């Protein structure tokens with residue numbers, strides 16, 4: 267790609283797949299995709315602590331598991347733009363070189379999802395919804411011909427997901443509280459419903475999503491301490507259960 271290319275910034279360089287346990291003999295074993303969306307680093311981020319806890323607990327039961335790290339907080343995917351849409355909706359065989367390049371990050375991120383069995387999402391609540399980096403990741407993954415098909419023959423439900431069989435675990439943290447169904451801020455929760463709506467692009471059933479939500483972070487009081495402790499315990503329980511059945 268020449269330096270003047272408007273797509274020069276979209277190279278795969280910032281998006282290497284990082285493996286732990288990259289041992290040949292493990293390649294057919296369970297693969298965890300660990301997606302972190304917190305803009306904060308490990309020292310301060312609660313969701314990074316939860317995802318790390320999940321991975322450690324899973325691997326302690328299932329040592330052959332392979333872990334793929336996708337750090338959206340440190341390296342956010344590009345936003346979808348007009349060129350991306352043009353490339354994505356051009357049939358694969360007709361794509362020009364620039365279109366293939368334009369879709370390369372998306373292809374890479376989709377390949378990571380396809381090879382995973384369990385997707386662990388560290389998803390903080392930002393302004394009642396997803397961090398922009400996580401939304402950008404979903405936008406790169408929802409791709410016609412790769413993660414869904416579209417056919418008006420299906421009437422009112424033209425979208426059909428192409429992936430299946432993945433487990434999705436959402437590990438979240440919020441500064442306020444009461445975002446659960448029936449809670450005092452349930453109607454402001456634009457995070458969990460958005461993840462549930464997009465789960466089919468990841469090959470996960472929305473009814474089977476496992477969610478842990480630590481609350482009260484901004485209050486820094488006893489309620490937060492209890493919520494964090496419960497969240498960590500719940501995370502370990504889910505990880506062990508999934509690892510046992512892996």
Ligand SMILES: Cc1cc2nc3c(=O)[nH]c(=O)nc-3n(C[C@H](O)[C@H](O)[C@H](O)COP(=O)(O)O)c2cc1C
Pocket residue numbers: 304305306310311312313314390391392393394395439440441442443483484
């Ligand atoms: C940019 C930003 C926006 C936030 N918006 C909300 C919000 O709308 N509601 C809420 O309860 N907490 C909100 N918070 C608090 C975070 O959800 C909370 O600090 C959480 O622990 C962040 O995840 P992390 O610790 O993994 O970084 C926000 C924090 C940041 C940095």
